Amino acid sequence: MHWMERFNFKISSNSIGLKCVFVLVAVLILRALLLPSIPGLVGRAEWGNIVYIRNDSQSGIAVRQDNKFLEVPQIVWGLNNQKIAFARACLTARMLNRTLLMPSLSASLFYKEIDLLQPISFDKVFQFQKFNELCNGFVRLGRYSDLSNPTQVLELQKGNGRKWTLERDLEQLREHSKGKFDNYQVIRIIGKNPFLWHDHWPVRDYAKVFECLVLVDEFTNEADRVVSRIRAVSLQPLPYVAVHMRVEIDWMIHCKKLEQRLNTNQICSSKDEIIQRVANIEGLKTPAVVYLAVADKLLRNSSVLEGWGEGFLPFEKKKLGVEGIYSKYPYLIQSAIDYEVCLRADIFVGNSFSTFSSLIVLERTQKMIKKGESGTNNITWPSYAYNIKGESNGPKRWITNMSDLNLQAISYGTTHISS
């Protein structure tokens, strides 16, 4: 039920939003009770296994041989899910030797009602040109204006459900990368949800795509403002620890169920446990500023700020005075800014069962490798998982295993983290 993650960050602040969240949570609980608990399969059971290919081609239309594209449906759900789905779309296009037509992301969190999804063009969030520069030779994004007119489109229906196996999915993609299918200028993937596509790519490939995602200047500047507020908390420069604190109601319901299913107690950390583990991070010099990345709209009060020991200066958005920066923007942008703030922290502490935390650790690991410094003793961009006990009662050191063959651990969470 990793999709609960989509509630990760701030929900639109009005009370209608909040009510919707509670209704959603109720629906999700019901659904979870009614559906078998198999990771990745939840929600698929209701969809059929039909695969069909519609041939939209009309004879006599010239097809440009040099320009081949892949089109995917609007990308939905939380920031992290959208990033993964986007990377998957890119890697699918790469496999088909095609350019990905710039997809729409979703600014809002509401996933059921299509009209509430607020499509937002990819290039309103991430730099289009920069993406192609950085990913040159690996994957490529194209614009709809690159299409010749009229266009031959092949619709490719992705299957789903239990019978739609990894192998079938891969076979379908292989088939469509050659022969008669390759003549179509556009292959348009249709299907219920790209996030549930099977994963055929190693972590390294995902990391490459994520690296090419650079926020547009407007949002980078907002993240700069938040970070400089954090840095300005004290006159002398202090390290800042970003803690992705998951203690909201929906998370607690979700993680308790997960713990039961996986027969572990290493997923849900209480606020007190988080505080204690952060305080025990080896080599952490106090005083230190703690930035709490919390879905504060889901918290009833500011109790997350209480209980921190001496030497820790805890802040969330409100106390930091940056609520105004966030509230201007829809949900997707808010979490993109928070993501950036966590990415740049001197130390990051997250939950290994959170996709949001996992993606941040992946990018920090990537940065560390880029700097030519990997290995445990070499602590640049250190990250920790507070839900797993590490040395001296602290949180466990956390590095993404870049050799992993798929993104499974990141999508579904794990207690087996590299360190």
Ligand SMILES: *[C@@H]1O[C@H](CO)[C@@H](O)[C@H](O)[C@H]1NC(C)=O
């Ligand atoms: C689609 O239809 C056209 C003309 O009707 C035909 O030439 C072509 O082979 C068909 N393509 C596929 C993939 O079936």
Ligand SMILES: *[C@@H]1O[C@H](CO)[C@@H](O)[C@H](O)[C@H]1NC(C)=O
């Ligand atoms: C992809 O397309 C380019 C240009 O048509 C071609 O040179 C290349 O061999 C193709 N690669 C694969 C893996 O099919």
Ligand SMILES: *[C@@H]1O[C@H](CO)[C@@H](O)[C@H](O)[C@H]1NC(C)=O
């Ligand atoms: C905030 O909530 C926690 C638990 O949800 C409770 O223990 C605490 O007393 C509350 N604090 C305030 C100031 O209401």
Ligand SMILES: *[C@@H]1O[C@H](CO)[C@@H](O)[C@H](O)[C@H]1NC(C)=O
């Ligand atoms: C990190 O490791 C590299 C090589 O393993 C070494 O050259 C470098 O000095 C180390 N840096 C620190 C800060 O320990």
Ligand SMILES: *[C@@H]1O[C@H](CO)[C@@H](O)[C@H](O)[C@H]1NC(C)=O
């Ligand atoms: C990383 O993943 C690879 C491939 O799954 C595995 O063989 C290796 O043992 C993992 N390394 C660590 C440190 O977990």
